[in-house]
Amino acid sequence: MRVISGKYRGMNLAQFKGAEIRPTADRVKESLFNIISARVAGASVLDLFCGSGSIGVECLSRGAERVHFNDAAKDSIAVLKKNLSRLDGNGFTVSCSDFKQCLSRERGFDFIFIDPPYKTGYGAEALKIIAEGNILNGDGIAVLESDKIFSGEIAGLKMYDERKYGITVLSFFKKAE
Numbered sequence: 303m304r305v306i307s308g309k310y311r312g313m314n315l316a317q318f319k320g321a322e323i324r325p326t327a328d329r330v331k332e333s334l335f336n337i338i339s340a341r342v343a344g345a346s347v348l349d350l351f352c353g354s355g356s357i358g359v360e361c362l363s364r365g366a367e368r369v370h371f372n373d374a375a376k377d378s379i380a381v382l383k384k385n386l387s388r389l390d391g392n393g394f395t396v397s398c399s400d401f402k403q404c405l406s407r408e409r410g411f412d413f414i415f416i417d418p419p420y421k422t423g424y425g426a427e428a429l430k431i432i433a434e435g436n437i438l439n440g441d442g443i444a445v446l447e448s449d450k451i452f453s454g455e456i457a458g459l460k461m462y463d464e465r466k467y468g469i470t471v472l473s474f475f476k477k478a479e
Contacts, residue, residue, distance in 0.1 A: 303356055306332050307339075308363030315354055316384040318377070326356055326417060326447060330467045335360060337465075337474075338413065338443065342366055345412035346439070350401055350428060355382040357415045362393060369394045370411075372404040405431045412439050417447040426454065429475060433458030444475040 303325055305313045317325060326334075334357075335342070343365035349358035352371040361369050371382055371394060379398045386394060397404055401424060414432060418424035425446045432438055433456050444459065446452065452461060452473040463474040 303354065304328065305360055305363045306335065308360070308365065310359065310363040310389065313359075313363075313388065315356055315359065316381050317354055318381055325354060327467070327470065330447075330470045330472070331356065331360060333465065333467060334445065334472060335364065337463075338445075339364065341412065341443075346410060348372070348404075348408060348411045348414045348437075350404065350414060350416050351418045351424070352382055353378050353417070355385050357417070358394070359385055359389070361413070362389065362391070366413075367393060370397070370404075370408060371395070372397045372399060372401065372408075374398065374400050401428055402431065405435065405437055409436055410439055411437060412442045414438060414442070414444040415447070416444060420449040426452075426456070429456045429459060433477075438477060440477065442476065446473040446475070447471070448473065 303315045303317050345366045347361045347366050347369040349371045352373045355371050358369040358371050416425050416428050448471050449469050458478055459475040460478045461475050465472045
């Protein structure tokens with residue numbers, strides 16, 4: 303797992319070990335940033351289920367102004383802090399809390415990346431909370447990473463794009479008009 307582009311390009315990131323760990327593949331991450339790259343510089347980002355912080359660190363590398371990393375698992379936060387210790391800047395904050403608690407405290411993001419453990423239903427639940435709150439800026443984007451095509455609707459959000467990469471699906475949402 304590495305940083306693909308920007309200030310920290312080529313930096314290898316500390317990773318988890320174990321069969322249940324599922325970091326975002328470099329191929330998926332590269333495709334994601336090909337889609338959103340023009341809007342990352344200067345952006346405010348929430349990496350909600352951050353794991354090792356791969357997505358948020360990529361955003362910082364590409365010029366995001368601020369990234370908030372959150373994960374409920376202390377092991378994830380420990381790996382994240384190893385990765386953040388290698389960065390020469392600031393512009394990031396970290397919390398170790400349940401995603402609902404995090405979303406109840408945080409506001410004003412241009413991007414929210416949601417990559418919960420698959421098959422938990424946390425992704426749709428997080429999207430509902432985001433839609434109900436003032437968490438996503440007016441033209442902001444929420445990206446859900448999942449193992450299946452998104453079905454259903456989220457009142458207040460509109461899914462405007464969906465991409466499949468092997469078993470990984472990225473669903474893109476913006477505020478409904």
